[in-house]
Amino acid sequence: MTRNTKPLSLRVPEPSGRPGDAPDFSHLKLDAAGSVDRPPVDARPVQMLDLAFRLIRVLDDEGNAIGPWNPRLDAETLKKGGKTSFYMKCTGEEAIAVAQGMILSREDMGFPTYRQQGLLIARGYPLVDMMNQIYSNAADPIKGRQLPIMYSAKDFGFFTISGNLGTQVPQAVGWAMASAYKGDDKIAITWIGDGATAEGDFHNALTFASVYRAPVILNIVNNQWAISSFQGIAGGLETTFASKAIGYGLPALRVDGNDFLAVWAATQWAEERARSNQGATVIELFTYRGAPHSTSDDPSRYRPGDEHEKWPLGDPVARLKQHLIALGEWSDEAQAEAEAEAVAQVRAAGKESEAIGTLGQSRPSVKTMFEEVYATEDWRLVEQRREVGV
Amino acid sequence: MTEKTFTDADRHDGIAPDMADQTEAPASVASEAAAVAPMNMIQALNSALHVKMAEDPNVLSFGEDAGYFGGVFRVTDQLQQKHGLTRSFDTPISECGLVAAAIGMGAYGLRPVVEIQFADYIYPAYDQIVSEAAKMRYRSGGQFTSPIVVRSPYGGGIFGGQTHSQSPEALFTHIAGLKVVIPSNPYDAKGLLTAAIEDDDPVIFFEPKRLYNGPFDGWHQKPVSPWKTQDLAQVPTGKYVEPIGKARIMREGNDVTILCYGTMVWVSLAGAEHAGVDAEVIDLRSLVPLDIETIEASVKKTGRCVIVHEAPKTSGYGGELSALVQERCFYHLEAPVTRVCGWDTPYPHAFEWEYFPGPERVATALKAVMTGGSR
Numbered sequence: 001m002t003r004n005t006k007p008l009s010l011r012v013p014e015p016s017g018r019p020g021d022a023p024d025f026s027h028l029k030l031d032a033a034g035s036v037d038r039p040p041v042d043a044r045p046v047q048m049l050d051l052a053f054r055l056i057r058v059l060d061d062e063g064n065a066i067g068p069w070n071p072r073l074d075a076e077t078l079k080k081g082g083k084t085s086f087y088m089k090c091t092g093e094e095a096i097a098v099a100q101g102m103i104l105s106r107e108d109m110g111f112p113t114y115r116q117q118g119l120l121i122a123r124g125y126p127l128v129d130m131m132n133q134i135y136s137n138a139a140d141p142i143k144g145r146q147l148p149i150m151y152s153a154k155d156f157g158f159f160t161i162s163g164n165l166g167t168q169v170p171q172a173v174g175w176a177m178a179s180a181y182k183g184d185d186k187i188a189i190t191w192i193g194d195g196a197t198a199e200g201d202f203h204n205a206l207t208f209a210s211v212y213r214a215p216v217i218l219n220i221v222n223n224q225w226a227i228s229s230f231q232g233i234a235g236g237l238e239t240t241f242a243s244k245a246i247g248y249g250l251p252a253l254r255v256d257g258n259d260f261l262a263v264w265a266a267t268q269w270a271e272e273r274a275r276s277n278q279g280a281t282v283i284e285l286f287t288y289r290g291a292p293h294s295t296s297d298d299p300s301r302y303r304p305g306d307e308h309e310k311w312p313l314g315d316p317v318a319r320l321k322q323h324l325i326a327l328g329e330w331s332d333e334a335q336a337e338a339e340a341e342a343v344a345q346v347r348a349a350g351k352e353s354e355a356i357g358t359l360g361q362s363r364p365s366v367k368t369m370f371e372e373v374y375a376t377e378d379w380r381l382v383e384q385r386r387e388v389g390v
Numbered sequence: 391m392t393e394k395t396f397t398d399a400d401r402h403d404g405i406a407p408d409m410a411d412q413t414e415a416p417a418s419v420a421s422e423a424a425a426v427a428p429m430n431m432i433q434a435l436n437s438a439l440h441v442k443m444a445e446d447p448n449v450l451s452f453g454e455d456a457g458y459f460g461g462v463f464r465v466t467d468q469l470q471q472k473h474g475l476t477r478s479f480d481t482p483i484s485e486c487g488l489v490a491a492a493i494g495m496g497a498y499g500l501r502p503v504v505e506i507q508f509a510d511y512i513y514p515a516y517d518q519i520v521s522e523a524a525k526m527r528y529r530s531g532g533q534f535t536s537p538i539v540v541r542s543p544y545g546g547g548i549f550g551g552q553t554h555s556q557s558p559e560a561l562f563t564h565i566a567g568l569k570v571v572i573p574s575n576p577y578d579a580k581g582l583l584t585a586a587i588e589d590d591d592p593v594i595f596f597e598p599k600r601l602y603n604g605p606f607d608g609w610h611q612k613p614v615s616p617w618k619t620q621d622l623a624q625v626p627t628g629k630y631v632e633p634i635g636k637a638r639i640m641r642e643g644n645d646v647t648i649l650c651y652g653t654m655v656w657v658s659l660a661g662a663e664h665a666g667v668d669a670e671v672i673d674l675r676s677l678v679p680l681d682i683e684t685i686e687a688s689v690k691k692t693g694r695c696v697i698v699h700e701a702p703k704t705s706g707y708g709g710e711l712s713a714l715v716q717e718r719c720f721y722h723l724e725a726p727v728t729r730v731c732g733w734d735t736p737y738p739h740a741f742e743w744e745y746f747p748g749p750e751r752v753a754t755a756l757k758a759v760m761t762g763g764s765r
Contacts, residue, residue: 109498142531152530159497160530164521170487171522174494181450181476181500188494200514204487211482372532373566375590378635378679 013232019300023310030256030312033060034067038265041273045251052243052252055286058261063322069265075329077102078260078320080122090115092290092308093223095260095316096191098122100219100267104189106157111172111190114149114161115221123156127346131353137362139353143372144364166192166199169218173208173280176216180277187274189217194241195226195234206248206282213279217270218250220282221257223289228302245282257287258316261323286313366390428618429625431602434576435465435541438583439503441629443473446501449587451478453488453505453541461505463543463602489515489540493523496538501587509544509596510556523592524567536592539583543599544572545653545700546732547606547746551739557652557701557732562594563677563710569593570677571634574601574655575622578675581632589634598652606653607660608748637681639688643670646694646759649685649711651675654698654747661698661752667760669696677707685711686718693724694759698752703731725759 016024036056039048058065065072080102090097097118104110110119120130129141133151136144142152142160152160159175162168172190179186192202197220209216220241224231231241245252251273255266263285270281288311292299304310324330356362370377370385377385429437442449451469453461457480460467469478481488485506492502506512512519523536546555562570571586571593573579579597586593600606604614617623640655645668650658655673662669670688674680689695695715697708708729715727730747738745 111494140531142529142533145531146529150529152533154530154533160526160534162522162529164517167490167518167522170490170518171494171497173487174491174496175498176494177491178495178498178500181495182498200486201490201518204482204484204490207482207484208487208491372528374569375527375535379682380679 013230013237015230015232015303017304017307019302019304021304023304023307025310025312028312029055031055031057033057033259034070036067036069038068038269041269041276042278043251045246045249048251049246052246052254052284053240055254055256056262056266057256057259058265059259059319059323063319063326065261065323069262071261071265071268073261073264075324075327078324078327079329090117090291092288092311092315093221093257094118095263095320096219096221096257096285096287099260099263100189100217103264103267103271104157104187106155108157108186109159109172109175109188110157111159111168111175111188112161113165113168113191113193113196113221114163115193115223116191117149117151120151120153120156120158125153125156125158127349128352129153131349132356135353135356135358135362137353137357137359138364139356140364143368165196166201168192169202170205170208172216172218173205173212173214176214176274176280177208177212180212180215185275187215187217187271189219191219191221193226194220194222194224194231194236195229197241197244198234203244206245206250209280210248210250213277215274215277216280217267217274218245218280218282220244220284221287222284223257223287225289225293225299225303227293227297228299230303240284242282242284250280250282252282252284254284254286256313257285258311258313258319260316260320287316288313290315425628426624426626428623429576429580430604430617430623431573431576431579431597432464434580434623434625435583435597436467436469437625437627438580438587439466439469440472442584442587443469443477445629446587447477448500449477450495450500450502451505452481452492452502454481454483454507456480456505456507462507463599465541465597466505485511485513485515486518489518489538490522492538492540493518493526493536496523496536496592497526497534501537501539503539503541503587506540506542508550508554509542509558510553512540512542512558515540516561519562519568519592519594520565524565526567527591528567535590537590539586539589539593539595541583541595541597543602544596545598545600546737546742547600547608547610547653549739549742550737552737555737557596557699559594559596559677559699560701560705560707560710563707567591568678569634570596571675572596572598572651572677573675574598574640574652574673575605575620576617576625577622578632578638578673580625581630582634582675584629585631585634588631593634596652600653601656605656608653608657608746608752609660610743610746610748632675634676635679635681636675637684638673638675639670639684640673641669641671643668643692645669645692646696646756647672647685647688647692648696648698648752648756649674649715650698651677652700654700657747657749658698658752660749662756664749665753665756665760667753667756669756680714682714682718685715689715689719690722693722695719695723695727696730696752696755696759697727698730698747700732700747702734703729704734706731728755728759730755
């Protein structure tokens, strides 16, 4: 049997620019600041479908906070956000973890990826402990067992980072279910990158969050790039990542992730919804990964070199600074001072940590290699530890 | 027993093979006054869950069809009715999702017990079990733990084909941070499940489904005897704990040690009888942690060792046992350590009894080691 049709062809998505090309963001539809409506927190998901395709923004081009999502934050809160945001290595994505880390408390539980270190910094986790972890030295809180930046800080509401992508999202839902089961008032918050939303874990998490109305905030950090794969490879060409929530009956917000106030406002909306037992919210945080994926990565081999500079939503720290200056609460001098202070703090912590030792110079005792595999060692671990001679 | 073909449709209407005779109410509900009651394995497991859920509000039970309906094998029967909807509930058909939810709950401080309807369906949850639950305590420097139990019916002899018959225990014994427990009788099933729930580490708890309703010994042409004729089916209705990591010597003997677990315990006993060999039959009960002392003492006494499991031979747990025995008992051995296992094929539907290691294969192996040679 033959069909009177043309041969099929396979589509493989490609980004709008590769190395050597001029960055092209003309395909982005960016709503003006203040132009997206804010539904009541008890809105039914079906009543707010358009928010999955819009972009919630508060800060306009002049740094003014406008529109229904303006969280009307006082200057002291903003300064805290502005100051702390300078410590991060998640260049371009600082606003997300800092704002969200400030809204939720450390009694709530965050299930992060490796790009939410801002959560720890915003909550005052000692910088030197972060560095000790990075160096896997004798003072590493997790005893040299994980790659750098795979922090774990239970007392700061920071769940142990896996490194296997997406696994934390359904765990966050389970944690939130447990809190609800116990009649507790704590909620969970989790983050996943645009690339990892393709993992089954993400979709399982949305099903469970919807079915059991779990008090959890499910963030998708769309930073455009998963190592070298642009967000279209994860399904971002045909729809938004926020819209994935719609099929699961969850409310979706799509937010300018470089707008500290918009991130704050959307998170607060989701928080109120979760705390009032109305369940989960999916938030797509639209941003740009300014830095390489990791120190082993070279983005100039797969994307236009100046793409980050040309990103139409700017830099989150610069925009918050502009806003504070517009409010008359900040100045270039104050910013320079805060930056210098931040750099000094980081340097001091670095020195303190390096004095304990860097990777290979200092490490926990070898005996600890065999500990905490189980609550108590079994005979195998005892024998193997003896074989090592410790 | 009447042999019947087990199809996927059975999974959804809850009619599992050999379940026809299971009509009475769970013993823990029916006879709470009695200190000891005869129970089959389903009733014993159900009793463990009822007792622990009554005792500890942090114990939850959930899985596919495991809530209102009580599970396709009825192990979670009446948990929801007795302990409430939020403590025993149905989950979406997402093994990854339900295990991940349990991990999150465990990190919060609960002790969830999840049911994977058949061990053959555990693979979608494998990453969550292996990369997350198993490593949680270690990778977080002890800040977070995974005190969860993953229960799952496993093993063959039920005409379940490749999707209802597998024995994947070796995929979990290989993983540091997991415990793997497999009971072979109602008494141990209840005591070990209680211990597993109380354990602070993740426990993979495989239930030999061919033993749910009777101590099947592999003589499939003969009628199956019910559990009530066995001493190990006299189960306390209240709480007791069987420690994880301790083997049970099911039959003392002097000529050869048989290491086995699950359904193969009863097959091994039948095989020894068939061969007329004075075998010491050791039910491992827990593969990790392993009771190496009991194994070592027995093999040093008998000088011979046969290992029996249903899982395929290559890289099965028998390989580990064999290595341990030769490392520790080599100079006491009179014959090569021998394995009787499932073949290295997927579990075949039409060749159940050619695949399933029965008492005749065990007897053949026993006779071979008794005459000094390998098979």
